[in-house]
Amino acid sequence: MQLAHGMRMTRSKLRDKKSKSLLKAGCSNSSMENPSMDIMATISLASKSIEIAKAIRDIDLKVGQADLKGKAADLISALADVKISLVEANDQLHAAEKEIERLKETLRRKDQLVESRGFLYRSRTDGSPQGNPACPVCLEKEARIFFTTPTHDSGRPLQCPNCRAKYFDATEYLYEGDN
Ligand SMILES: [Zn+2]
Structure with missing residues (x-):
């Protein structure tokens, strides 16, 4: 039981490292993992924790002291995994919120551009393209x-x-004030 518990803790630490690297990746990488995947994994881990807690409840205390200790260790390990999974899901939700803000900002800036011959340009005050x-x-x-x-x-x-x-067929326009 102790050995198995030790192995699980090692796995938790490995996942913790992964969590930190994910956090770093989230700052620079535009591609995102699907937050709902981690939430599904967290639900699954929480279910496992509930099963272990139920097993603890049902242990016959008079004959099951060692069993109780083992099951409690399993529960601690399972809850540690739940926590790690929640941290990962939280990181990904935060990254998704940031990406939504970025997309909104891009849409806002795109709305201010003007189309000319199939390309989008910055607009002059009179609405004609420049640059x-x-x-x-x-x-x-x-x-x-x-x-x-x-x-x-x-x-x-x-x-x-x-x-x-490279674009060979795109037109360059003078900037406002340059002519
Ligand atoms: Zn490009």
Whole structure:
């Protein structure tokens, strides 16, 4: 029983490490794990804890002292897993909230852009386009707005600073005040 308990605690510590690395990843990585997966796992772990607690309730105390200690150790281990799982689910919900805020901000900024010849530009005060277009690939795939920059490549394409896509058919407009 002691050995088995020790092994479970080791697994808990391993999961704890995973939890911390997830937390770090959540700060920089735009892709998210599904929070509902961890919540499902937590429910499953809580169910396991309830089963162990029921087994403890049903132990015949006169004959089952050792059994009681073992089951109590199992319960502590199972509840530790529940706690870790809740921390992970909380981290992921927090990351999901941040991502929703980011998407809302992107939508708000996108609404302020103006379309010209299939590309989106910053708007002048009169509503006409200015500067270089936003990269349509980054907008479509990542919901991120990156404005293209000029290159000296043959054909003078505009290039996305993020995904490096080149656009040979995009128009550059003068910025307001430059003409
Ligand atoms: Zn791009």
